[in-house]
Amino acid sequence: MAHLTPHVALGPGAEFDLIRAMLDAWGDIAEGIGDDAALLVVPPGERLAVSTDSSVEEVHFRRHWITPEEIGYRATQAALSDLAAMAATPLGILVALSIPDSWRRDIGAMAAGIGEAAREAGAPIRGGDLTTGAVLSLTITVLGSASSPLGRGGVKPLDHLYVTGALGGPARAVEAWEAGEVPGSWCRERFARPRARVREARWLAARGAHAMIDISDGLASELRHLAHASHVELRIEVERLPCGAGGSWREALSGGEEYELVVCTPQELDVDGFARTFGIPLTRIGQARRAEHPAVTAMFRGERVDLTTGHDHFSS
């Protein structure tokens, strides 16, 4: 176990060679690494938002699916997505890696992917931990600040429900790989290079959003979280769901690891302005309703349909 340590203090050990490879890949997006803990200043009047997220080989990805750069990039965007969901501004990133021998020569490329995602978010890499281990694992901790953070519990009856981007790509990429096929390029890109909707979230928060959540475990599952935390019924019209590359609404509902945002707002949003600004769609998919018991209902052309459940790694 070693903390990431700056060039000046690096000794001759193999551990330090790995750290040096990471620092070389990061360049000036790594900042002030070297003490036992990183020091950050949270802007006065703002709260700190912090989240941690693990990507584990054979659980979240397989080696032949994506490149080491993409493994690093994806793990970091997945973590940043939790800051986006709170409408927080990223302040910094900590990177805890467990690296088996068979992955050691890929550490520079993996770090480059982490660095690219950090750069896009404007979040310096402030430290981390490096250890060996039998399984490749990346645990990324993201720190941000927000003056008015959004949570899951703020949905009000009559709020409109929107979702960013187009859904279903990552799940279809995984399905293709698991079947020994090559996924379509859009689906592959959505799995390998998701983008945390950090700027989009701030746009949405500035327009009065009441609540937000990112889609890590599938839209249906995240809607249930929102409904329970806010004690409302969320009624979605599945024919409105933005399905990517000819996918079905069932795929859009159940597919996980999208890292798109579901947002609830009291008034209708300028979806054209959003699309022009960010180059992705913003789609109204339903509405919140007052309810005795929290619920998610799905309607297809006015008829209620069954919801599939989200992904659960521990179900067997």
Add this chain to the structure above:
Amino acid sequence: MAHLTPHVALGPGAEFDLIRAMLDAWGDIAEGIGDDAALLVVPPGERLAVSTDSSVEEVHFRRHWITPEEIGYRATQAALSDLAAMAATPLGILVALSIPDSWRRDIGAMAAGIGEAAREAGAPIRGGDLTTGAVLSLTITVLGSASSPLGRGGVKPLDHLYVTGALGGPARAVEAWEAGEVPGSWCRERFARPRARVREARWLAARGAHAMIDISDGLASELRHLAHASHVELRIEVERLPCGAGGSWREALSGGEEYELVVCTPQELDVDGFARTFGIPLTRIGQARRAEHPAVTAMFRGERVDLTTGHDHFSS
């Protein structure tokens, strides 16, 4: 991948059963878990100190060495030790766990150990991430605040060098286990139940300490970090080293994962007052000297001796 989510939103899945077991073990030391990111307030005028630390099975411990409670307790204390080294006050903890099937029934006990360490530090558990995986891995992120954080770069020539506690126990415990023997109870306890020196660090900082570091990779290795970061020579008198349970000074110098503190202060400290307050010794072990090149020198009865190196997981 799932964020730890509160009781109210828990569905019927196996993943949620595991989260429920953890929340049950934590009780009121878990706080506000449920949104995508945890929100914390850093006291005005203070900086945030944050660090992340992984404990991986077969790297940092083996299954038959210590109990699941101890695995959780130890991983959390190890992470908290980085806050101690900065003289920071703990604010919160995030827990990222990767749990193989064979460890699932132990998750409540592991969480109890994590909770015990969090309670001792006064640091609520604020969130985390739970995933399956082929290897048991705990990545603990600790957050704290400090008005005058201490680093590694503040050592001044003529500063006195002190170390808390008694050294060598964890390394001797590991040696015994690896040889198929039962370690002595003091050595075992030092490995299984280390204590982050959080209160001790604040006592030391209040008495004018210039610099501090915790001993995760072995005293000799940490002294080198201090010497390089501060550009001084650190000269230690090895016969002064506090060796536990009849250990040798070489064991005290090289043994890792002690989680004791090395501290540098301009004046001599009240070691008796320290021992009375905290129940562990504080020992003066040497002094800093002005030097052309950063160095650590070890003297035994006035003669210079060779230093063994610290532990490097990646050397083979």
